[in-house]
Amino acid sequence: MKVDHISMSAYIDDFSMITIVVCNPFSIIPSLSLVDDKKVLQPLTIDKQEHYHNQVIYKCRTRTPIDLKNRYWVTYNDTKIPLMIGSIVRTEKFDSLYYDDSSLGANYTPESTTFKVWSPVAFAMILKYKTKHSNTFVEQNMSRSERGVWQATLDGNHHLTEYMFVVNVNHEWIETTDPYSRSITANGVHSVVIHLPETDPDGWNRSEKKINLRSKTDSIIYEVHIRDLTIHSDSGVLNKGKYLGLTEQGTKTSNGFHTGLEYIKSLGVTHVQLLPVADFGSVDETRPDSAYNWGYDPVHFFSPEGSYATNPYDPICRIKELKTLIQTLQHNGLSIILDVVYNHVYKREESSLEKLVPGYYFRYDDGGNPVNGTGVGNDTASERKMMRKFILDALTFWMSEYKVDGFRFDLMGIHDVETMKQAAEKLKSLNPGVFLLGEGWDLNTNLEPERKASLSSAKKMPSYSFFNDAFRDHVKGSIFPKGQSGFINGNNDERIKHQMSHVMKGYAGQHDKFIKAEQSINYTECHDNHTLFDLLYIRHPFEDEVMRRKRQQLALAITIFAQGVPFIHAGQECFRTKKGEENSYNLPDTINAFDWNLVEFFHKEVDYFKHLIGIRKSQPIFRDNSVELLEWNVPDGCLGFKYHLPITDIKDGASYWSKALLLFNQTTKPIIIPLEQHRWMIAIEDERYDNVVLNEDSYRLEPLSFSLLYSV
Known part of the structure; x- marks a missing residue:
């Protein structure tokens, strides 16, 4: 034929x-x-x-x-x-037949280690391993269960044994690391068996259950990148750019100003949110100074990043030093939130998930092409049972093994509501006060709108707080320089003024109102996009820098005193600049480093920031759910809000305020504000703070300024 x-x-x-x-x-x-x-x-x-x-x-x-x-x-x-x-792996029948709740990865005991990996589509699987006493790899065949879990057991103590899986999928043999690797060799070449108690720093109590009793509205989040905060030449830190850099006590600049840990403690923030610390792919761990990245390119989801460790070649070091950082911050009264990235992987084709079960862990369009709602070429499919298990296993591992206090979910709107609800239920069973927050942007992924864990699903997800883009955009304007300006830019549009009342009440603006204000993460700056200082320069290029700084201070006051949860990007308090760069995720330290000389130069402004935080933390009127918030009648160019805490809700102590009046002037001229017949005290006036009695029936609000009046 x-x-x-x-x-x-x-x-x-x-x-x-x-x-x-x-x-x-x-x-x-x-x-x-x-x-x-x-x-x-x-x-x-x-x-x-x-x-x-x-x-x-x-x-x-x-x-x-x-x-x-x-x-x-x-x-x-x-x-x-x-x-x-093909798409068989994305059918409901496949999920039903092959879902397995086994304990995957390298399950260690001193007597033996059992390796388990899920791949129902593999024709054969080999465990390839090398002990710490050997220079050569040996191979052992693995057996397959009915649900597609491949297993092999090695007798003896295999702590620090390096291993790989050699899998026959799609008619070819390929090697892959373990997606459940608890640790890895430098640059993630091999997975490593770890006896986790060997990674504990001194004083690490493995039996201690971490419980957070602080409410969300009592929290103030400070976002930090490990490398940024200590890499500056005048940070006074020995282990610059490393996990251990943030554990060093008493660090100072050459002029004696506190840096690092001491500085963060002095601010009064409650939570340190760390940009991703799980292993990522864009920085060569053996040459960590050769590249820079924020870390939103995950490779191994259970193992810490090695470029922040003092010895990336030692699989214990990266774990122990990250635990030391977490332990140190917690011992100094700070809670830890990890920024986690489960919505995509660094390179889909090279991912162990894709190698083991091609096409399963990611979303595809009708033509069989990966969808790209994340903007990085792949979206994970959290709605599939084994991807959901993977996410939940990773979260519970970080919470139980590293004792963290919360998680911030990158591009959470990619995930499905059910997965996030199950994650909350599981994590809250471990720590009832766990802090869960995420980016609820509605992204173009192949998932029904009602199933997306986006802002529009906030009512379905009461355990989660959401980055409030309406707050951000109405206060500072669009993140895009050519977009609409916000209140602090002098935009006196009636729609902006109307929305600002919703902003102050912790609403989600154009979205449905949150169930409660604690679901609103109030922010005007984060690691993404321009810093506020740089954006204000773009929007007001001919304005005196002093005026631009005043605009930024207005945004800071709104962020701290609005109902909800304040979120501060490290350096926002001292006018951090990235030299005009909009997206610095892979730019050098010269752009990204936290400049400790700015802290010195703007030490008065930093002290003002501390004072604002101190007031919020000390006064229930800014944190209590029963507070009434009313708009105050003010002339054009101003915003005024009266907070009232009913007498029955005031806690014991005469120093608590029953009323507070927040006044914001967005203009470059002073404005006279009418006052009711009431005895007011001035707490904040144009970046000065002192308790001064005000007996007038009107109040002069200075240009581009914030004033806070109160009554007991």
């Missing part, structure tokens, strides 16, 4: 459906068969023909169901085509 020379590929798309893709249609209806390793043939019947992007697709039916423990080929005349894994 003559063989047509035709490019053809074949995929398993269901348990009885084979998809054949060719560049040109068959000239005649071909004779197609399915053959397995045992050379058992069964004919294929073409159900339908489709055209997609210059390709022809034939949907074929099998007579008996596909068994994923076998390898198959499609025969076309005398041609034999390997049958590849």
Whole structure:
């Protein structure tokens, strides 16, 4: 029989459906068969023909169901085509048949270590390992369970044994690390078995259960990048850019100003939110000074990043030093929130998840192409059972092993509501006061809108707080320089003024109101986009710098005293600049380093920031859910808000305020504010703070300033 020379590929798309893709249609209806390793043939019947992007697709039916423990080929005349894994892994039946709640990864005991890895589509699996006493790898076959978990057990103590999985998928052998690697070698070349108690710093109590009793509205979050905060030449830190750098006590600049840990403690913030510390792929751990990254390019989700460790070659070091950092911050009264990235991976094709079960862990469009709501080429599929398990396993591991206090979810709107609800339930069972927050942006991913964990789903997710983009945009304006300006820029549009009342009440602006104000993360600056100082320079290029700083101080006061949770980007209090760069995720230290000389130069402004925080923390009127917030009648160019805490809700102590009046002047001229017949005290006036009695029936509000009046 003559063989047509035709490019053809074949995929398993269901348990009885084979998809054949060719560049040109068959000239005649071909004779197609399915053959397995045992050379058992069964004919294929073409159900339908489709055209997609210059390709022809034939949907074929099998007579008996596909068994994923076998390898198959499609025969076309005398041609034999390997049958590849297709969209079968994204069917409900696949999830139902192969979901397994096993304890995956390297399960260590001093007597033996059992390795478990999930891959129902693998034809064979080999454990490749090397002990710490050997220079060569040896191999051991792994056995497969009915639900696709491959397992092998090594007798003896295998602490620090390096290992890989060699897997036969899609008719080829490939090597991969363990997606559940608790630690890794430098740059994640190999997974490493770890006896985790060996990684504990002195005083680390493994049996202690971390419980946070602080309410969300009693919290003030300070966002920090490990490298940024200590890498500056005048940080006074020995371990610059490392986990240990933030554990050093008493560090100062050459002029004697506190830096690092001492500085953060002095601010009065309650939570330190660390940009990603799980292993990421863009920085060579053996040459950490050769590149920079924020870390939103995850590779190994259970292992700490090695470029922040003093010895990336030591698999214990990265764990122990991160634990030391967490322990030190907590011993100094600070709670720890980890920024976690489960919405995408660094490189999908190189991910261990993709190698082990191609096409399962990610979302695809109808044409079989990865969707890109994240903007980095791949979106994970949290709604699939084993991806959901992966996320929950990772979260519970970080909480139980590292004793962190909360998680910030990058691009949380990519995930599904059910996964996030299950995560909250599990984490709260470990720590009832765990702080959960995330980016609820509605991104273009292949998931029904009502299932997305976005801002519009806030009522379904009461355990989560959301970054409030309405707050951000109404206060400072659009994150894009050519977009609409905000209140602090002098925008006196009535719509802005109207929305500002919602902003102060912890609403989500154009979205449905949150169930409670604590769901609103109030911020005007974070690691993304321009710093506020740089954005104000772009928007007001001809304005005196002093005036721009006053605008920034207005934003700071609104952020701290609005109902909800204040969120501060490290350096916002001292006018941090990234030299005009909008997106500094991979730019050098010259752009990203926290400049401790700015803290010195603006020490008065930093003290003002501390004072604002002190007032918020000491006065229930800014944190109590029963507080009434009313708009104050003020002239154009101003905003005024009266906070009232009912007498019955005032805690014991005469120093607590029953009323507070917040006044904001967005203009460059002083404005007279009418006051009611009431005895007011001035707490804050144009960045000065002193308790001064005000007996007038009006109040002069200085240009571009904030004033805070109160009454007991």
